[in-house]
Amino acid sequence: MIMTRRCAALCLLALATAGPAMAHHGWRWTTGRNIRLSGLIASANLGNPHGVLRVDAEGDQWMVEVGQPWRNQRAGLTDSDFATGREIVIEGEPSANLEDRLLKAERIWFDGKLHDLYPERG
Structure with missing residues (x-):
């Protein structure tokens, strides 16, 4: 009986802490509509x-999620x-809270050349 309660408590704890992490991935945290951002790459962690870029867009620092290595x-x-x-x-698609300055990249242009990360999204 005690082991069952402990197991149930651990399962509930695992589910409660997994929710925020799972919500970050995918598209749920975005607005559902696109914006275009231009700037200079300040850093890249691929x-x-x-991957995650820090982009300086006219003095505003944005965090930009780019694709997985295979997608890129x-x-x-x-x-x-x-390159920095x-x-x-x-x-x-930006975060639903624009103050977060967080963007999930769908398309990237370097020197005028388009790189479509999600061609299946049309």
């Missing part, structure tokens, strides 16, 4: 589960494309 590669991007100081144009 890898799994997805499929879009024709390499890690060296995300490089100009980037990004189209994607």
Whole structure:
């Protein structure tokens, strides 16, 4: 009986703490509509589960989620494309709270060339 209660309590605790982490991934936290952001890459942390850029857009610092390594590669991007100081144009869905300055990239342009991270989204 005591073991069953402990197991149930641990399961509930695991579910309660997993919710916020799961909500971050996917598209639920976005507005559902796109914006376009232009700026300079201030830093890049690429890898799994997805890359994260810090972009300076006219003095505002934005965090931009880019694709997983395989998604970036499929879009024709390499890690060296995300060099610090490089100009980037990004189209994607911002956080529902615009004050977060967080954007999930769908399309990226370098030197006028489009890299579509989510061609299946149309």
